Amino acid sequence: MENKLVTAHIGLRFGMAHLEGALNGGADVAAICDCSEENLRFAGERYGVPEEKRFTDYMDIVRNGRIQAVTVAVPDQLHAGITCALLRAGKHVLCEKPLALTREDVREIIRASDESGKLCMVGQICRFTPAFEKAKSLIDSGVIGEVYYAESEYAHDYMKIVDNWRADPKRHGVIGGGCHAVDLLRWLVGDPIEVFAYGTHKLLPQVPYDDATVAVLKFGGGVIGKVFVSTGCKRDYTMRTLVYGTKGTLICDNTSPSMTLFTAGEDGMAHEPQIIPVELNSHNAAREFEVFAAAVKGERPLETDAREGAKTVEACLSIIESSVTGKIVHPNYDF
């Protein structure tokens, strides 16, 4: 009896990381797909996928009854259409972040997942970044006490990668890349229930949206926070994240080999900071695929399902809306 997961992989630029994760994880890769013949050939040759398993039309994956699970890493605007077609054809899907760019599209994906009974995981990869996994376990262990403030930034210079689908007005930086920081705060602290944001536009004339946005956030239980997104910044990629608790403070990043933990003694005075080494792996797609495969096989629950992806989209759209209208926005997580 065949017990290897039979997979396919659509979109083969960032999506090659999923393909690699599947191959390393022992999946039976039945098909790869990219509408660009050049990208398809490149990925096929790089990973030794034979020509008869290479397709330029994703409908060949949709129609293939043997395929059980599919990863989708195409431009964000195409996530909903392709993901829904796969779910409705009975495939489990790992869809890249952001799950979609509109509330209508995330609702459609949730509906397709619910009606088909198939899993839809969203690739919020920061939940598998070693430093952030460590931060989550430290916070949950109570070592920094009760969290009262958290902030995260997504600073990534898009100057060289923005000249395509990323310049779509619907693909605002806060949802495109900033969804990483927003999702991370949701995971570490909870859902922001009130947001207020400012934006500015000084670095990327080729995009029709602000290239820097700052949002102040109110969470439940008296927790406050901040998200900063800059897609034109002149610095290395970083997602520097700070979490302040009543007994300590955490400072971490996806691009630093260590994180810093401050804890206070019984007298409330700060201790020396502990420097905790962490593995550097800002795009841990192998672990992400492993979790997806385990959930598909029923070995673990799926945490980042379509509803979870939708909530991150909702928080991002609320921040964008506030930065445009100048008004406080209350996200509606009723998905």
Ligand SMILES: NC(=O)c1ccc[n+]([C@@H]2O[C@H](COP(=O)([O-])OP(=O)(O)OC[C@H]3O[C@@H](n4cnc5c(N)ncnc54)[C@H](O)[C@@H]3O)[C@@H](O)[C@H]2O)c1
């Ligand atoms: N998790 C992360 O950190 C991370 C990093 C980069 C990109 N992403 C996400 O991954 C997705 C892809 O990003 P990218 O950087 O690889 O983009 P890209 O534009 O470099 O590559 C997209 C690929 O999809 C292919 N494609 C486009 N339309 C297609 C279709 N209809 N059928 C089949 N293939 C199609 C293109 O030919 C191209 O090879 C996006 O959703 C992006 O937001 C996530």
